[in-house]
Amino acid sequence: MSEKFSPYLCYMNHSLSSLIQYATHELKDTYEPREIRSICQIIFTDVFHYTNIDIHMKKSEHLDESFVKKFSEIIRRLQTGEPVQYIVGTTEFCGFRFGVTPATLIPRPETAELVYWIKENTRPGSSILDIGTGSGCIAVSLALLIPDTRVDAADISEEALRQARINAQNNRADIRFYPRDILHHDLYDWQTYDVIVSNPPYIRLQEKASMQPQVVNHEPHSALFVPDEQPLLFYEQIAAFGQTHLNPGGSLYLEINEAFGNEMVQLMEDFRYRNIFLKKDFYGKNRFIKGEKDETGA
Numbered sequence: 001m002s003e004k005f006s007p008y009l010c011y012m013n014h015s016l017s018s019l020i021q022y023a024t025h026e027l028k029d030t031y032e033p034r035e036i037r038s039i040c041q042i043i044f045t046d047v048f049h050y051t052n053i054d055i056h057m058k059k060s061e062h063l064d065e066s067f068v069k070k071f072s073e074i075i076r077r078l079q080t081g082e083p084v085q086y087i088v089g090t091t092e093f094c095g096f097r098f099g100v101t102p103a104t105l106i107p108r109p110e111t112a113e114l115v116y117w118i119k120e121n122t123r124p125g126s127s128i129l130d131i132g133t134g135s136g137c138i139a140v141s142l143a144l145l146i147p148d149t150r151v152d153a154a155d156i157s158e159e160a161l162r163q164a165r166i167n168a169q170n171n172r173a174d175i176r177f178y179p180r181d182i183l184h185h186d187l188y189d190w191q192t193y194d195v196i197v198s199n200p201p202y203i204r205l206q207e208k209a210s211m212q213p214q215v216v217n218h219e220p221h222s223a224l225f226v227p228d229e230q231p232l233l234f235y236e237q238i239a240a241f242g243q244t245h246l247n248p249g250g251s252l253y254l255e256i257n258e259a260f261g262n263e264m265v266q267l268m269e270d271f272r273y274r275n276i277f278l279k280k281d282f283y284g285k286n287r288f289i290k291g292e293k294d295e296t297g298a
Contacts, residue, residue, distance in 0.1 A: 014068045016044065016059040026075050039084045043074055046088040081214045094141040098167045103159035104135040105223045110281045111138065111199055114255050114288050117279065119145045121251070121290075122195055129154070129191075129245070131182050131198035131238060134223060136164030136175070138197055143173040152191065154180040157222070182234065185241045192250075196242050199255040200234035201226050231260060232267060239271040242293065249295040254288065261286030 020040050027036050044050040048067065050058070077087050085091040085106045090099050093107040094115050100106055115138055122128070124147040130139035133153035143151040153175055155161050161177050168175045180188050182200070206228050208216055215224070226233050235254060242252040252273065256264050261278050268276045273291030281287035 014063045014065070015061055016050075016055060016063070019063070019068070019071050022072075023075055027078055030079065030081070039078065042084050042088060043071065046090055047074070081217050083214050083218055086218060093137045094145070096137075096141060096144065096171050098135050098137050098140070099163055099170070100135050101159070101163050102218060103157060103220060104163050105219055107135060107137040110283075110287055111255060112141075113281055114138070114197070114199065114253060115141045115145070117288065117290075118142060118195060118197060118251075118253055122146055122149075124148045126150075126194040127191070127247075128152070128195040128197065129193045131196065131241075132156075132200045132223070132234075133164050133177070134160050134199075136167045136177075138199065139164070139175050140168050140171050140173045142197075143168075143175055144171060151175045152178065152193075154178040154182065156181045157220070160220075160223075182241065183237050185237065190241075190245050192245050192247050194247050194250045195253065196238070196246055196250070197253040198234070198238050200238065202231070202234070202255070202257040202260075204228045204231050204257075231257065232263060235264065235267055239267060239273070239291075242273075242291075243271055246293040248293060250293050252291050252293070254290075256287060256289055258285040258287060261289075264289045 023040050024036050044055050074087055083106055085100050086102055090097055091106060094112050127150040128142055130153040133139050133155045139151050139153040143149055158179055161179055165177055201224055203224050205225050265276055265278055268291040274294055276291045278286055279288040
């Protein structure tokens with residue numbers, strides 16, 4: 001067998017089933033078996049364009065050497081900790097397909113919960129602003145899930161906005177994107193909105209040691225971390241911004257650090273939001289908060 005393959009792979013029958021065994025052997029120190037099976041599924045569907053039926057029906061068929069070589073190369077990259085979403089260049093979120101790059105965070109399932117919560121509580125024809133849009137996953141999903149919405153999105157990163165525009169175009173979502181720094185929101189002219197949403201940086205630097213190396217070593221730190229001494233830095237600015245740029249009765253939705261649920265309730269009260277609701281994610285952690293601007297606009 002060619003030297004292109006690892007010794008372990010050389011002795012295997014080259015089928016989808018054997019590649020899963022190979023991946024399990026090579027990645028056992030990095031991922032759980034369930035995660036490895038999920039990664040293989042992503043590779044087979046997103047890179048090699050197999051359907052789920054193909055994977056089941058053709059799992060024992062002999063594979064071309066070029067197929068096996070490419071799979072082996074992907075596994076080697078995974079062994080370095082590079083996330084599979086960056087390797088294949090796409091991921092699924094809220095039933096839609098998004099391109100992702102190292103300039104954008106990889107969308108999380110928890111954030112999809114936030115999108116569906118907003119969808120349930122937002123009437124068609126509303127205006128929405130997504131602050132810190134990254135890949136555009138929140139903005140694009142809301143534009144597609146809520147009829148007749150006007151969706152704007154802002155981010156400080158030009159690279160992220162470039163990818164977000166591509167994702168909007170590929171999903172046929174009509175969104176206006178703006179390069180803006182929310183920490184200095186007073187420097188720009190803004191519209192007013194019925195809904196403002198943000199999943200800003202909220203992980204303290206001291207939490208880095210407990211995080212997965214795949215995240216710390218590969219995802220953009222500017223979209224993840226805040227100083228230990230200013231854990232609510234972005235929320236303070238966004239809450240203040242919402243009071244001047246939400247329409248009367250409008251809603252502010254935020255994804256938050258689970259460690260600061262009570263502090264976020266207090267912050268929202270300090271900024272005069274009404275009907276504040278702290279919501280847990282499917283892991284039972286305080287992950288989202290919603291507040292409403294007074295209907296009188298006061």
